[in-house]
Amino acid sequence: MNIRNLEAFVYIVYFDNFNKAAEALFLSQPTISARIRSLENEMNTKLFVREGRKSILTDNGKKLFPYAEKMLSYYQEATYKMKQDMYIPDQIRIGCANSISSYLIPEILPELQKKFPLLRVKIVSHHSEEIMNKLVNNEIDFGLIRTITHPKFHTKTILSNPVGLFASPNHNLANKDIPVSLEELSSEDIIFYDHNSTEWLYINRLMKTMNLQLNTIIELDNMESAKRLVKKGMGICFLPQHAVYEEVKNNQLVNIPLKKPLNINTEIAIAYSKDKPVTDIINFCSSFVFHHF
Known part of the structure; x- marks a missing residue:
């Protein structure tokens, strides 16, 4: 076989x-x-x-x-x-998109340390575009980012996570027994995280095709801030499900089902140079995320 x-x-x-x-x-x-x-x-x-x-x-x-x-x-x-004799450096520099640094890195690092106990790790967090720039300038060894193509780097998708609509448990939409229509969303206060993302573009295009417009009251580039504002009841927000797992489990946030599912995924990729050998550390991080999230 x-x-x-x-x-x-x-x-x-x-x-x-x-x-x-x-x-x-x-x-x-x-x-x-x-x-x-x-x-x-x-x-x-x-x-x-x-x-x-x-x-x-x-x-x-x-x-x-x-x-x-x-x-x-x-x-x-x-x-x-x-391949245990494959080159393993004594230090690795990992660049991460901000949300990945907050949610995936704390899961990856303990397992990475078990596999490579002598390894020293440096984490650099920034927007995906800036992480790619750091790769180009050889400031990091590999990146965990939103999928971005570049001719000098492999970008391999390792996680595809659904995007959902989330609100405070006390929000009026959280108490409805039926899914919410897109028309209803146009009258709600929207908090938008990462307005440069493909998810943001998709949602806005979808609303425009229906002659609707989102009432975006706040735009942020920090997911933690977005979640805190939602928990305080300031508005509702589209967020990747992996980023709100703990809050949903602890009933701090609730998922608002939509009549017309968005079918949007946030895709996370591992990016590394085509000109350098792939280390066991890159293979391990890629495999761990792919199989555990």
Whole structure:
């Protein structure tokens, strides 16, 4: 059984989409489709059915998935063990988008220290564009950023997280028993985080197609500040779900369901130079985020 075919299969399941899986694996869409056809021929069964842009597992696909995931994990672990002599620096400089620094880095670093106990880590936080500039200037070794393309760097998507609408539990929309329409949002005070993001552009375009306009009262570039203002009841805010997990669990924020789902994801990528060898540290961070979030 070809491990690359299994890898394509697992990535499509993770991303619910052939194109996004292809991007994560640095493959063309026809290549990843060919790998799935090869696997389906080998297994003599259909593994996916298409529903719009999503790729849904068949019953046989669901049976295969846990085995494929284990086989891929064993392969990656074996590859990692065989490459223990790969260059491991004594210090690593990681550039992070601000939100990643707040939410993912505290999860990554303890595990990174277990794997590389002598490693010293320097974290630099800034906007994704500035982190890419620091990569260009060799001020950091790799970056965890919003997906940005650059000819000199690999940018591999490692996390695709849904964006939702969140409010204080005391907000009037939080007490409704039915999903909220986009028309209702036009009369609400909106707090907007990261107005340069593709999510912001998508939401604004969507409202304009319906001749609606968001009443944006505050724009911020700091997610913590945005969440605090929402918790104080100053407005509602579109935020990635991974960033509000603790607040939702502790009932400090609530998700407001929409009648028309936005289907927007915040995508996080690991960016590193094409001209330098890929260290075990980069591989570890990439794999950890991909499999644990």
